[in-house]
Amino acid sequence: EAQVTQNPRYLITVTGKKLTVTCSQNMNHEYMSWYRQDPGLGLRQIYYSMNVEVTDKGDVPEGYKVSRKEKRNFPLILESPSPNQTSLYFCASSLYSGAQGETQYFGPGTRLLVL
Amino acid sequence: AQKITQTQPGMFVQEKEAVTLDCTYDTSDPSYGLFWYKQPSSGEMIFLIYQGSYDQQNATEGRYSLNFQKARKSANLVISASQLGDSAMYFCAMREGSYQGGSEKLVFGKGTKLTVNP
Numbered sequence: 321e322a323q324v325t326q327n328p329r330y331l332i333t334v335t336g337k338k339l340t341v342t343c344s345q346n347m348n349h350e351y352m353s354w355y356r357q358d359p360g361l362g363l364r365q366i367y368y369s370m371n372v373e374v375t376d377k378g379d380v381p382e383g384y385k386v387s388r389k390e391k392r393n394f395p396l397i398l399e400s401p402s403p404n405q406t407s408l409y410f411c412a413s414s415l416y417s418g419a420q421g422e423t424q425y426f427g428p429g430t431r432l433l434v435l
Numbered sequence: 436a437q438k439i440t441q442t443q444p445g446m447f448v449q450e451k452e453a454v455t456l457d458c459t460y461d462t463s464d465p466s467y468g469l470f471w472y473k474q475p476s477s478g479e480m481i482f483l484i485y486q487g488s489y490d491q492q493n494a495t496e497g498r499y500s501l502n503f504q505k506a507r508k509s510a511n512l513v514i515s516a517s518q519l520g521d522s523a524m525y526f527c528a529m530r531e532g533s534y535q536g537g538s539e540k541l542v543f544g545k546g547t548k549l550t551v552n553p
Contacts, residue, residue: 353540362439362526362543363480378540410480412541423470424541426480 322347324427326411332433333401341396341430343411351414352394353378353424354386356407363410369394401434408432438462439527439544447550448517455502456512456547458527467531469510470541471501474524483525486510517551524548 324345333339345352353368355378365378369388383405385397394413398405411427440459448454460469471483486494486501494501502511514521525548528541 355541355543360545362545363528363541364543365540368540408478412480423482423485425482426472429478429480431478 322425324411324413324425326409326427326430328430329428330431332435334435335402336400339398339401339432341398341409341411341432343394343396343427344392345394345411345413345425346392347413347415347425348391349413349415349425350391351424352388353412354384354394354396355410355412356380357410357429358407366396366409401432403434406432406434437544438542439529441527441544441547443547444545445548445550447552448514450519450551450553451516453513453515454517454549456514456525456527456549458510458512458544460508460510460527460529462508462529462531464531467529469501469503470528470530471499471510471512472526472528473521474526474546475520476523480526484512514549519551519553522549522551 327342350371354366355363357363364380366384367386369375372391375386409430412424414422414424438461467488469486473481473483484494484496484499484501486503493503498515500513524546526546527544530541
């Protein structure tokens with residue numbers, strides 16, 4: 321089954337404790353992206369990657385890191401989480417065929433609470 | 436300035452009736468794509484429908500159709516024959532860029548919460 325998986329699905333942590341949210345896709349997609357969703361703000365892009373070893377900042381990158389060492393994986397790293405990073409996080413991927421209609425496939429989301 | 440505006444924070448509709456969810460967008464790029472996603476209370480993002488800026492006809496997918504008015508820069512989602520399972524948040528999103536090598540970034544509106552009443 322074609323899918324984007326994220327782990328963990330739910331996470332409660334404390335300020336300053338480093339954490340990683342994993343994202344993996346099995347569709348051989350070039351493009352992967354991380355979004356955060358906050359009430360009243362919709363989804364905002366954090367980081368994205370066009371391919372292996374190619375990453376770039378989105379609209380809200382502060383406090384986050386990413387890496388793309390393999391095509392299928394795109395982990396999101398919070399080196400020192402703070403309460404304002406409490407949010408719902410989505411990983412997404414697409415083929416990056418250049419076609420405008422190429423839709424992005426979203427993972428199930430990770431709910432993060434930073435105390 | 437917001438690139439995607441959804442002016443209806445919440446909407447109510449009776450089961451079996453049609454409902455229109457509004458979306459206006461702002462771009463100077465002649466090539467762009469517009470998407471609608473559904474987010475039920477379980478949280479996942481479900482792709483519903485896509486409209487390209489060069490498409491001549493309005494997109495349709497089952498009970499979903501997109502009322503695309505390019506001059507007005509609007510891309511309203513129409514859901515016909517509403518069902519209880521349609522109760523969810525709905526997000527309009529836009530991707531800008533040329534056909535080849537276009538940006539993959541999606542810019543989202545703030546969403547509309549649709550409630551379908553029995």
